[in-house]
Amino acid sequence: MSEPIRVAVLGAAGRMGSTVVRAVQAAPDLELVAQVDAGGDPRAVADAGAQVAVDFTVPAVTEGNVHALVDAGVHAVVGTTGWTEQSLGRVRDRLGGAPGVGVVVAPNFALGAVLAMAFARQAARWFESAEVVELHHPDKVDAPSGTARHTAQGIAQARAAAGLGPMPDATTQAADGARGADVDGVRVHAVRLRGLVAHEEVLLGNPGEMLTIRHDSFDRVSFMPGVLLAVRQVLHRPGLTVGLEPLLDLGA
Numbered sequence: 290m291s292e293p294i295r296v297a298v299l300g301a302a303g304r305m306g307s308t309v310v311r312a313v314q315a316a317p318d319l320e321l322v323a324q325v326d327a328g329g330d331p332r333a334v335a336d337a338g339a340q341v342a343v344d345f346t347v348p349a350v351t352e353g354n355v356h357a358l359v360d361a362g363v364h365a366v367v368g369t370t371g372w373t374e375q376s377l378g379r380v381r382d383r384l385g386g387a388p389g390v391g392v393v394v395a396p397n398f399a400l401g402a403v404l405a406m407a408f409a410r411q412a413a414r415w416f417e418s419a420e421v422v423e424l425h426h427p428d429k430v431d432a433p434s435g436t437a438r439h440t441a442q443g444i445a446q447a448r449a450a451a452g453l454g455p456m457p458d459a460t461t462q463a464a465d466g467a468r469g470a471d472v473d474g475v476r477v478h479a480v481r482l483r484g485l486v487a488h489e490e491v492l493l494g495n496p497g498e499m500l501t502i503r504h505d506s507f508d509r510v511s512f513m514p515g516v517l518l519a520v521r522q523v524l525h526r527p528g529l530t531v532g533l534e535p536l537l538d539l540g541a
């Protein structure tokens with residue numbers, strides 16, 4: 290058997306980070322060599338000889354972490370949310386100076402969630418209306434979720450490619466937030482409720498019918514197959530990959 294892949298985890302004490310630590314420790318082809326949390330020294334990642342670092346921290350620090358990893362020649366698998374076209378562009382630029390280094394940034398590593406997004410994108414051009422409802426635990430700091438943003442962007446791109454215009458909506462009077470957030474013309478609604486983990490519904494409507502695409506993560510173990518897949522593949526994917534779709538052969 291070949292040498293195990295040396296893996297570090299950033300945000301190791303968090304809800305996701307601690308789950309990733311256990312998943313890496315349980316995988317025979319991976320070796321956990323460093324764990325860093327808030328207040329820890331990120332240089333520990335390179336010092337420990339990590340080949341891949343997994344980042345599940347907080348939106349405010351993740352971009353800086355990725356730049357430091359790229360500069361150190363460490364591949365990165367990033368699940369933290371809060372990425373924008375601008376911050377992704379800065380990572381692309383940084384990678385220009387680090388040939389061979391790979392970064393995978395994915396808003397959701399649950400295979401079912403990635404498939405749900407792909408199905409929503411596929412269905413979008415056939416419906417007049419589409420809205421996204423995401424439902425999460427109340428300890429989540431960002432809204433709408435990265436997954437919901439990615440879903441809405443996919444729907445918007447599919448609608449634009451099909452030549453569809455704005456969705457029907459006669460609302461002229463609404464209380465603040467009543468119609469949710471506008472993500473590229475798609476309305477996104479965020480629910481925060483104790484007991485939930487991570488859930489999403491895509492509602493697609495036509496006269497006389499509605500298609501609902503729903504995904505539920507009941508436990509954070511649901512994200513682990515996607516995280517481990519990315520850890521194994523990022524070594525062979527130089528440059529920036531956004532979303533898990535290309536790793537699952539589902540297109541961009």
Ligand SMILES: NC(=O)C1=CN([C@@H]2O[C@H](COP(=O)(O)OP(=O)(O)OC[C@H]3O[C@@H](n4cnc5c(N)ncnc54)[C@H](OP(=O)(O)O)[C@@H]3O)[C@@H](O)[C@H]2O)C=CC1
Pocket residue numbers: 299300301302303304305306325326327328329345346347348350367368369370371395396397398399435512
């Ligand atoms: N892509 C995906 O599939 C998924 C993505 N997520 C995303 O992952 C992120 C983390 O979620 P979750 O685990 O629930 O959040 P948590 O708050 O439980 O975990 C974040 C951890 O990062 C730590 N941290 C803060 N700053 C740093 C730093 N500079 N260096 C290292 N660690 C740091 C925090 O420490 P402290 O608490 O002491 O500040 C905390 O332990 C969120 O953005 C969430 O949306 C979540 C689930 C799945």
Ligand SMILES: O=C(O)C1=N[C@H](C(=O)O)C[C@H](O)C1
Pocket residue numbers: 370396397425429430433434435436437486487488
């Ligand atoms: O914070 C979470 O919990 C999650 N965050 C990600 C997101 O914002 O989309 C992924 C998943 O929904 C869980």
